[in-house]
Amino acid sequence: MSLTPENHSIPLVDGNRIPLIGLGTYGDPRTTAKGTAYESVKLAIDVGYRHFDGALVYFNEHEVGQAIREKIADGTVKREDIFYCGKLWNTFHPPELVRPALERTLKTLQLDYVDLYIIELPTAFKPGDIFYPKDENGKHIYGETDLCATWEALEACKDAGLTKSLGVSNFNRRQLELILKKPGLKHRPVSNQVECHPYFTQPKLLEYCRQNDIVIVGYSPLGTSRDSSWVNLKCPPLLEDSLLVSIANKYKKTSAQVALRFNVQRGVVVIPKSFSPQRIRQNFQIFDFSLTEDEMKAIERLNKNIRFVELLMWSDHPEYPFHDEY
Numbered sequence: 071m072s073l074t075p076e077n078h079s080i081p082l083v084d085g086n087r088i089p090l091i092g093l094g095t096y097g098d099p100r101t102t103a104k105g106t107a108y109e110s111v112k113l114a115i116d117v118g119y120r121h122f123d124g125a126l127v128y129f130n131e132h133e134v135g136q137a138i139r140e141k142i143a144d145g146t147v148k149r150e151d152i153f154y155c156g157k158l159w160n161t162f163h164p165p166e167l168v169r170p171a172l173e174r175t176l177k178t179l180q181l182d183y184v185d186l187y188i189i190e191l192p193t194a195f196k197p198g199d200i201f202y203p204k205d206e207n208g209k210h211i212y213g214e215t216d217l218c219a220t221w222e223a224l225e226a227c228k229d230a231g232l233t234k235s236l237g238v239s240n241f242n243r244r245q246l247e248l249i250l251k252k253p254g255l256k257h258r259p260v261s262n263q264v265e266c267h268p269y270f271t272q273p274k275l276l277e278y279c280r281q282n283d284i285v286i287v288g289y290s291p292l293g294t295s296r297d298s299s300w301v302n303l304k305c306p307p308l309l310e311d312s313l314l315v316s317i318a319n320k321y322k323k324t325s326a327q328v329a330l331r332f333n334v335q336r337g338v339v340v341i342p343k344s345f346s347p348q349r350i351r352q353n354f355q356i357f358d359f360s361l362t363e364d365e366m367k368a369i370e371r372l373n374k375n376i377r378f379v380e381l382l383m384w385s386d387h388p389e390y391p392f393h394d395e396y
């Protein structure tokens with residue numbers, strides 16, 4: 071695959087295209103100053119990013135939407151140049167709550183449609199506006215999960231023009247198959263957003279998805295923010311890896327750029343999060359070098375099969391996706 075700055079997007083099975091790099095917009099709301107996501111998205115558009123990964127539960131979708139709208143209003147981009155991915159949260163899985171949840175995202179963004187809307191997790195929670203429902207003992211309250219019913223409600227949203235494409239996130243092979251084999255399937259999932267980086271390369275899921283025309287969107291492509299409140303810190307810091315650092319030195323790049331290039335070069339979309347102007351710019355500079363086949367193979371061998379994002383607090387959910395091998 072040859073990638074250039076002009077051509078850094080790949081086709082989706084429904085005829086749309088997805089830019090290979092997007093800006094992740096999750097920042098810890100407790101430590102991120104108001105306006106940070108807004109400034110970051112505006113800068114990212116100036117730098118050349120066209121893809122933004124957001125969610126209602128990131129609590130900054132209004133800032134992301136405002137930045138996109140202002141950049142459209144000032145003529146920097148057109149709406150059709152932007153690719154925004156929003157996510158259906160766990161408390162909105164019942165079919166009758168799906169469209170209102172997407173409409174809430176659109177209202178927050180003040181946009182008419184999103185480009186991709188994905189089921190954030192296959193684990194339904196008790197429906198409603200309490201995003202992390204717990205009982206009096208602090209135990210999570212789950213909801214009945216019927217992924218096919220949720221999917222049908224999403225199909226209706228696409229038909230209504232509220233989203234251009236539909237996808238999933240954190241789905242294992244069995245859960246993907248459930249959708250793909252659903253009787254009367256109208257719209258296929260175009261993508262599965264999962265953790266993916268040199269320490270967690272996802273070889274089997276990637277192969278399965280390739281065979282089924284599902285693009286993998288790799289989250290935490292730099293190895294996360296290493297926030298101990300939700301990240302498995304048994305996995306060492308990715309960007310300090312000696313192989314990534316030595317390859318980076320060879321190309322006068324950083325280990326972050328090598329980690330991102332590795333995924334992009336094998337057709338995995340990356341959505342690195344940065345709210346730092348310098349790193350937002352840096353992470354986009356991955357189209358002016360390429361890794362050799364030997365380097366790609368050597369980086370693949372770094373796979374440790376350990377997740378940074380284990381979501382163990384929900385491991386007793388009947389649809390917890392990570393008990394299966396892939």
Ligand SMILES: NC(=O)c1ccc[n+]([C@@H]2O[C@H](COP(=O)([O-])OP(=O)(O)OC[C@H]3O[C@@H](n4cnc5c(N)ncnc54)[C@H](OP(=O)(O)O)[C@@H]3O)[C@@H](O)[C@H]2O)c1
Pocket residue numbers: 093094095096097123124190239240263264288289290291292293294295296309324326327341342343344345346349350352353379
């Ligand atoms: N679907 C899901 O379940 C799910 C789960 C997790 C994440 N996501 C999505 O994926 C996005 C990215 O994942 P993530 O936020 O977990 O982790 P990530 O992108 O792997 O890493 C982000 C961390 O790396 C730092 N960073 C960024 N660029 C860097 C560079 N060039 N050199 C060194 N450090 C750098 C950032 O700090 P600064 O901001 O200070 O630069 C931040 O602390 C999220 O924002 C979200 O949109 C989705």
